[in-house]
Amino acid sequence: MTVIVCLDNANGMMFNHRRQSRDANVIRDILETIDGASLLVSPYSEPLFSQAEYRVSVSDSFLADAGAGDYCFVENTSVAEFKEKISKLVIYKWNRDYPADFYFDIDYANDYKLDTTLDFCGTSHEKITKEVYVR
Amino acid sequence: MSFFSKKPKSIADFEKEIEKLRQKKKLSARNSERLEEYEKQLSSLKTAEEAEQKKKARQKKIAIGSIAASLALVTCIIIAGCISERGTVEPPEVSPGYTISDFSTGTTTPSDTSVDSSSSSEASAPPATSNATAPAKESNSSFSISEVPAYSGSPYAVINNNIPYFTESDYTTSSYEYYSDLDSLGRCGVCMASIGKDLMPTEERGSIGSVKPTGWRTVKYDNVDGKYLYNRCHLIGYQLSGENANTKNLITGTRYLNIQGMLPFENMVADYVKETGNHILYRSTPIFEGNNLLASGVLLEAYSVEDKGEGICFNVYCYNVQPDISIDYATGDSSFAGAQQTEPPKQTEQPNSPVQNVESTYILNTNTKKFHYPSCSSVKQMSDKNKQTYTGSRDDLISQGYDPCKKCNP
Numbered sequence: 352m353t354v355i356v357c358l359d360n361a362n363g364m365m366f367n368h369r370r371q372s373r374d375a376n377v378i379r380d381i382l383e384t385i386d387g388a389s390l391l392v393s394p395y396s397e398p399l400f401s402q403a404e405y406r407v408s409v410s411d412s413f414l415a416d417a418g419a420g421d422y423c424f425v426e427n428t429s430v431a432e433f434k435e436k437i438s439k440l441v442i443y444k445w446n447r448d449y450p451a452d453f454y455f456d457i458d459y460a461n462d463y464k465l466d467t468t469l470d471f472c473g474t475s476h477e478k479i480t481k482e483v484y485v486r
Numbered sequence: 487m488s489f490f491s492k493k494p495k496s497i498a499d500f501e502k503e504i505e506k507l508r509q510k511k512k513l514s515a516r517n518s519e520r521l522e523e524y525e526k527q528l529s530s531l532k533t534a535e536e537a538e539q540k541k542k543a544r545q546k547k548i549a550i551g552s553i554a555a556s557l558a559l560v561t562c563i564i565i566a567g568c569i570s571e572r573g574t575v576e577p578p579e580v581s582p583g584y585t586i587s588d589f590s591t592g593t594t595t596p597s598d599t600s601v602d603s604s605s606s607s608e609a610s611a612p613p614a615t616s617n618a619t620a621p622a623k624e625s626n627s628s629f630s631i632s633e634v635p636a637y638s639g640s641p642y643a644v645i646n647n648n649i650p651y652f653t654e655s656d657y658t659t660s661s662y663e664y665y666s667d668l669d670s671l672g673r674c675g676v677c678m679a680s681i682g683k684d685l686m687p688t689e690e691r692g693s694i695g696s697v698k699p700t701g702w703r704t705v706k707y708d709n710v711d712g713k714y715l716y717n718r719c720h721l722i723g724y725q726l727s728g729e730n731a732n733t734k735n736l737i738t739g740t741r742y743l744n745i746q747g748m749l750p751f752e753n754m755v756a757d758y759v760k761e762t763g764n765h766i767l768y769r770s771t772p773i774f775e776g777n778n779l780l781a782s783g784v785l786l787e788a789y790s791v792e793d794k795g796e797g798i799c800f801n802v803y804c805y806n807v808q809p810d811i812s813i814d815y816a817t818g819d820s821s822f823a824g825a826q827q828t829e830p831p832k833q834t835e836q837p838n839s840p841v842q843n844v845e846s847t848y849i850l851n852t853n854t855k856k857f858h859y860p861s862c863s864s865v866k867q868m869s870d871k872n873k874q875t876y877t878g879s880r881d882d883l884i885s886q887g888y889d890p891c892k893k894c895n896p
Contacts, residue, residue, distance in 0.1 A: 366754065366800065367644075367648040367799060367800050369796075369797060369798060369799065371754055371757075372753070372754065372757040372758075372761075373757065373758070373761050374757070374761065375761065447750075447753050448745075448746075448749060448750040448753065449750045449753055449754050450642065450750045450751055450754060450800070450802070474760070474761065475756070475757050475760035475761050476757070477852075477853065478853065
């Protein structure tokens, strides 16, 4: 499966059970990236995709449920235990500092290989960097 | 009789006189001088009038905030069971430059942090997600500096399980901003705002180098990011309220407080407001101990109104410290306290001397947040989109978060 996450400069994801940031252009890019494939999310993330043209699959156990070709958008869930299932990572970097008390728990820089990188402008971020890592 | 005795006073007078002088076929040296003088004064008058109009517009905006803050005051008084002779809604009496005892004893002010806990818990949203951290404990009713742990490496400490001390009556979906008057020592007090998109700035920030908050020292250390220990630190960040060189909104804060402590929270709030169009109730309170001129830290509280805290909810204390630097909070004096220091601190300004504000022209890279001399080779490689010419002081640029280019070392 492919895991999609958004990270700050310190690989942070959440603070006080709330996402650090959001950007409409990231959501748009995610939907373009998955190109019609299944997108699985937790109930917390579902509202971000409320405007999507097709339904996302929502479940508390979405990481466990995901198949090999599925995409999982992760915000508030530890992924380390599913590492063996994760063949690809799509990381959106905010290029900003936010408070964080919940971090991405995969050492992607060492355990995966950077495949592509792309900078684009967000609706509320000057520069978002999209990095794709593969095994 | 000198022509200055008949000098025009109003803009219309000046324009009339200037027109008369311009219509003369040949001007004497004296009239040329007069024309030049009048043109300058007309320009100054117009600038002053524009500034006055902007000020009035802002005061109108603040007045709305004052009413909201006053309502909060009345509520606080009722909740605390305090007897007050002020039964009507009036401009808030703010206790600027709170002392620690103010917080622990619960002095009632519009921005009082000592409120009834039932109000606080009613206002707080349940955690938006369940597995990131341990379940929230019950909230307390008031802030006390004694509950803040000593600084131990993190730029901030969570207060009251991240539940702000706002009361239900504080919440509004109208934007406003409120800044306490300076106290007798010239210190800032609580600043409060309902931050909406309409309050956010639409232009780049101007110079704040003319503001000299209490405890201000211009001193450099090699181990400080950007060298300068102190920044003019916005209590409510410019990116949130667009409030720039307001003396009631600027404290002396370490680089660490500004960049590591407060900025990440401001970023989180700014993004949320921009993306959702919702409002954040935001309060920033500098904590001064006794008569100290330098704040020990800043209490930051924020809560997203429309979604009842689902998007943003925090209550944190940001330490006004700098790793490896020892600070005297009574005066702002400092000294290196780490293991290695290649050179002694460079005190570039005496405490009571005028603000050092030497102006130069620099080229800014708004993307990398570096600034360069115009002749620097990096300027040629810079994208026009990110390039900006700036004339002002180096100190001010650093205060704005810019770092000097390591190549041209401006």
